[in-house]
Amino acid sequence: MKPFRERLREIGYVEGQNVMIDYRYSEGKVERLPELAGEFVRLNCDVFLTIGSEAAQAVKNATKTIPVVMAFGEDAVKLGVVADLARPGGNITGMTSISAEIYGKRLELLKETVPKLARAAFLWSSTTLGAVDIVKETEIVARFLRVGLQSLEVKGPDDIEGAFRGATKGRANGLIVGAGGFLSFHQKQIIDLAEKNRLPAMYSTVSYVDAGGLMTYAEDRSEMFRRAAEIVDKVLKGTKPADIPVELPKKFDFVINLKTAKQIGLTIPPEVLARASRIIR
Secondary structure, X not given: OHHHHHHHHHHOOOEOOOEOOOOOOOOOOHHHHHHHHHHHHHXXXXXXXXXXXXXXXXXXXXXXXXXXXXXXXXXXXXXXXXXXXXXXXXXXXXXXXXXXXXXXXXXXXXXXXXXXXXXXXXXXEOOOOOXXXXXXXXXXHHHHXXXXXXXXXXXXXXXXXXXXXXXXXXXXXXXXXXXXXXXHHOHHHHHHHHHHOOOOEEEOOHHHHHXXXXXXXXXXXXXXXXXXXXXXXXXXXXXXXXXXXXXXXXXXXXXXXXXXXXXXXXXXXXXXXXOOOEEEO
């Protein structure tokens, strides 16, 4: 939220003076999102800012009139959150991502980082919208790269350790971690288990790598939140969300944590390091 609030300030909104931001957080419990969305509808807020596809879907189900700006989320058209990028229709606009394509790129970079990658485990949550399709589309890239892809579905917190045991049993020598609020909430546990099992892991957001994860290739969410603030400004000044095209991210970051690589005994090839936009030493 920091870049969002900073951009709002730059535009001229000062919290406590001409704008009030109220927050609700699901704490990884996606099933709570409809209740939280309904609470804001009853409070009659002027605009929603949603973080993640699950939140956008919950708000879409809760209101057809209050404007909604997505800060980020998976493919909003494919998931049915908006009708079209250029003409979203309805009361929702903002920023969305290219989920299926980006996972293929992540697997490709993981393969370049671990040239002997033979089998990658894909950790994903059943609470994440579109996750099944993302796994299927990543399998197509995996076949092209001649890498086996092991699907590790988690439905709740008690499944995470078992998923890693499954990766070890399946002889995975690499890991891809999916997106979504549930997995993000259990970020520390996932990072710790990846390190404990010495699994080179590719994560869905930079927050994992800043917290000790190995690497990520992801949209620059700081830029997306700044752009979302500009879209919120348009909405507050009277532009209808239906008239504001939904935007795709323009900037992507490839971030590598060399400290973590050393801890799991992995040497990152120089040509991969040369492509990184940021390296944590």
